[in-house]
Amino acid sequence: xxxxxxxxxxxxxxxxxxxxxxxxxxxxxxxxxxxxxxxxxxxxxxxxxxxxxxxxxxxxxxxxxxxxxxxxxxxxxxxxxxxxxxxxxxxxxxxxxxxxxxxxxxxxxxxxxxxxxxxxxxxxxxxxxxxxxxxxxxxxxxxxxxxxxxxxxxxxxxxxxxxxxxxxxxxxxxxxxxxxxxxxxxxxxxxxxxxxxxxxxxxxxxxxxxxxxxx
Amino acid sequence: xxxxxxxxxxxxxxxxxxxxxxxxxxxxxxxxxxxxxxxxxxxxxxxxxxxxxxxxxxxxxxxxxxxxxxxxxxxxxxxxxxxxxxxxxxxxxxxxxxxxxxxxxxxxxxxxxxxxxxxxxxxxxxxxxxxxxxxxxxxxxxxxxxxxxxxxxxxxxxxxxxxxxxxxxxxxxxxxxxxxxxxxxxxxxxxxxxxxxxxxxxxxxxxxxxxxxxx
DNA sequence: CTCCATCAGTACCGTACGGTACGGTTCGCC
DNA sequence: GGCGAACCGTACCGTACGGTACTGATGGAG
Numbered sequence: 001x002x003x004x005x006x007x008x009x010x011x012x013x014x015x016x017x018x019x020x021x022x023x024x025x026x027x028x029x030x031x032x033x034x035x036x037x038x039x040x041x042x043x044x045x046x047x048x049x050x051x052x053x054x055x056x057x058x059x060x061x062x063x064x065x066x067x068x069x070x071x072x073x074x075x076x077x078x079x080x081x082x083x084x085x086x087x088x089x090x091x092x093x094x095x096x097x098x099x100x101x102x103x104x105x106x107x108x109x110x111x112x113x114x115x116x117x118x119x120x121x122x123x124x125x126x127x128x129x130x131x132x133x134x135x136x137x138x139x140x141x142x143x144x145x146x147x148x149x150x151x152x153x154x155x156x157x158x159x160x161x162x163x164x165x166x167x168x169x170x171x172x173x174x175x176x177x178x179x180x181x182x183x184x185x186x187x188x189x190x191x192x193x194x195x196x197x198x199x200x201x202x203x204x205x206x207x208x209x210x211x212x213x214x215x
Numbered sequence: 216x217x218x219x220x221x222x223x224x225x226x227x228x229x230x231x232x233x234x235x236x237x238x239x240x241x242x243x244x245x246x247x248x249x250x251x252x253x254x255x256x257x258x259x260x261x262x263x264x265x266x267x268x269x270x271x272x273x274x275x276x277x278x279x280x281x282x283x284x285x286x287x288x289x290x291x292x293x294x295x296x297x298x299x300x301x302x303x304x305x306x307x308x309x310x311x312x313x314x315x316x317x318x319x320x321x322x323x324x325x326x327x328x329x330x331x332x333x334x335x336x337x338x339x340x341x342x343x344x345x346x347x348x349x350x351x352x353x354x355x356x357x358x359x360x361x362x363x364x365x366x367x368x369x370x371x372x373x374x375x376x377x378x379x380x381x382x383x384x385x386x387x388x389x390x391x392x393x394x395x396x397x398x399x400x401x402x403x404x405x406x407x408x409x410x411x412x413x414x415x416x417x418x419x420x421x422x423x424x425x426x427x428x429x430x
Numbered sequence: 431c432t433c434c435a436t437c438a439g440t441a442c443c444g445t446a447c448g449g450t451a452c453g454g455t456t457c458g459c460c
Numbered sequence: 461g462g463c464g465a466a467c468c469g470t471a472c473c474g475t476a477c478g479g480t481a482c483t484g485a486t487g488g489a490g
Contacts, residue, residue: 034340035336035339035340036336036339037339037340038339040446040447040448041447041448041449042447045468049468049469050467050468050469051468051469051470052448052449052450052470053450053451053452053467053469054466054467054468056448056449056450057467061448062447062448062449114339116335116396116400117336117338117339120335120336120399121250121251121332121335121336123250123332123400123401124249124250124329124332124401125249125250127401128401131399131400131401131402132402134400135397135400139393166417169392169393170389170421172388172392172393173387173388173389173390173391173393173418174388175388176393177384177385177388178354178384178387178388178391178395180393180396181331181395181396182350184335184338185335185338185343185346185347185349185350186338186339186342186343186347187343187346187347187350202381203388206425209424210421210424234437255476255477255478256477256478256479257476257477257478260439264438265437265438265439266437266438266440267438267439267440267478267479267480268437268438268439268479268480268481268482269436269437269438271478271479271480272436272437277478
């Protein structure tokens with residue numbers, strides 16, 4: 001108990017060593033490729049060239065591993081702050097379209113879909129611990145970015161709404177509709193995956209028709 | 216091979232005997248209560264007072280049982296046709312609000328949530344067979360009802376849209392937003408489950424602001 | 431009554447998983 | 461060099477599940 005603190009922390013200071021991060025990376029890969037059934041402790045250990053004993057030492061049990069995977073993935077997604085110069089109508093729309101496209105891209109991502117499927121499958125039992133974690137780390141973040149953007153638009157006199165949450169819900173619904181659920185159910189490969197730009201633009205147009213201030 | 220056709224078919228002529236329907240009912244109950252892990256062949260046999268051998272005889276294997284559960288549940292949900300008299304603005308809005316509220320009620324139902332969780336969890340492997348089945352039997356039906364309603368509104372000169380699919384997507388998104396996903400992730404018990412009437416009304420107002428013809 | 435099909439109940443088998451324990455190896459530190 | 465911690469690889473254990481086989485009971489048809 002003297003000089004023992006030379007542990008190499010990972011880049012993101014979330015108490016994980018680089019080795020553990022690499023293990024979580026492999027675990028995510030397994031999950032994306034084969035779903036929850038492929039995510040066995042033996043499989044993770046084999047894919048990551050580590051021992052099961054280490055897995056249990058680092059993450060406690062299987063649920064701890066799942067939680068660590070979600071936290072790890074969330075820590076890699078950084079929502080770029082807007083906070084650009086002053087807003088005019090054109091730049092607000094551009095920011096909204098960029099947000100909408102980013103949202104669609106994130107939701108359609110392999111890892112996001114796999115983690116959402118995992119948390120949803122786990123939601124029945126155990127009080128949906130993973131679901132709440134995923135919501136906290138994922139939706140909360142992107143909701144903050146949207147909230148800031150909407151608030152900036154209102155301050156600039158370009159948007160009119162009373163309840164920010166309601167306006168955000170409308171924006172989200174117009175952008176995503178039932179696409180997220182359909183992708184979660186497995187309906188993707190039909191190439192209709194890259195109208196995201198067009199989808200985003202039309203959704204923002206509709207949103208502005210609802211909440212944009214007449215000029 | 217003479218008089219052997221005294222088999223008692225169930226009420227819905229989907230080739231299922233009443234006994235088999237009762238078994239599927241118990242299976243759905245198990246799924247709703249305990250999630251996929253609780254839906255074991257032994258558990259279903261015990262809950263339904265039948266033998267595992269009968270289960271495999273009737274449904275082939277576990278996947279066949281799951282598919283039968285989805286088909287069985289879908290066969291019980293009947294979408295009432297609209298097809299009332301002529302539409303005016305008030306009755307169109309009333310129909311839209313009723314549709315929106317029904318949609319929210321269906322999506323928030325125990326069995327619907329459990330089946331969606333099941334299909335989503337299964338979507339990674341096996342080409343998402345269950346997902347497509349659920350989409351065909353569920354979304355297609357309710358989409359037809361909405362499509363007919365929107366088309367009637369357009370014929371009556373009350374709605375203006377070029378792409379019916381796009382208009383339906385906007386309506387769905389405004390009504391549901393991310394509520395379905397949040398419920399799938401397990402975030403329900405906070406009593407905010409019965410603003411459905413209010414939610415439906417506001418969403419329809421927004422939809423009419425977008426696609427309603429100025430009077 | 432007898433035959434036959436169906437079905438409940440149970441025992442059984444192979445497999446696969448979560449979790450633990452142990453031997454052997456590397457590596458930093460005194 | 462020698463010590464100890466961390467760790468890989470693997471073997472191991474208990475359990476639980478999907479699926480199959482067998483026995484006995486029921487009930488309808490001839």
